[in-house]
Amino acid sequence: MSETVPARPRPRAFWSDLRFLLGIGLIVVSVAGVWFVVAAARQTVPVFAASRTIVPGEAVTSDDLQVVEVALGRIEDAYASPTSFEPGSVAMRTITAGELVPESAIGAAEQARTTTVVVTSATAIPAAVGRGATVEVWAAPQLERGVFDTPRILVAAATVASVDDDESVMGSAGTAVELVIERADVASTLAAVAAGSSMSIVPTAGAER
Secondary structure, eight states: OOOOOOOOOOOOOOOOOOOHHHHHHHHHHHHHHHHHHHHHHHHOEEEESSOOOOOOOOOOOGEEEEEEEEEEEEEEBBBBBTTTTOOOEEEOOOBBBBBBBGGEEEEEEOOOEEEEEEEEEOOOOOOOOOOOOOOOOOOOOOEEETEEEEOOEEEEEEEEEEOOOOOOOSSSEEEEEEEEEEEEHHHHHHHHHHTTTTEEEOOTTOOOO
16 A cells, blocks of 8 residues: 655745845835936026126126035025125125125125225335225324324224225325225225225234235
8 A cells, every 4th residue: 555645845935934024124214215316416406606706895796606516405495595685785895706605605795894995005016916805904193293103903803804005095195995895984094085094904813815
């Protein structure tokens, strides 16, 4: 009498294994996540960059700006763009040529707290001092004709708008410098000029031409 061999259970297909399905799902999610991150990083938005150096208080026009496409992600709203720019805006601080323009760097004219004055520096202007440079204004009060007191800082931080080496400017020898200063410093600066003080322009650290 022959012995009956019990039938072996049929192995389950590997795709029906729950762990296999979970593994496939994790791979799909991982690939999708990487694709999303890469795609987001490649998304660019149009924002403004300065075409030239713009000094505080200066009117900002379309000629001063150029549109560039950059990937900014969540901070894109922090920069001026063609859709957010308001005509008649002025610079709130120095914006260097090529710099992306932050929204905080421009504003309405009535918000500006600066103005421009022209002073003649009795000392030579260093080559490092150019448009957009930050300088100190020193003044030596005149005691008598040709005699001056010890110099002191008159304006601790001013921004250079322009430098003119023409000795005929303002009818006296020296270098005429147009400066952007805080309105609070205007009275003392004009008083020093009117009193005949000897003025000197001194660059601060990091001044660039």
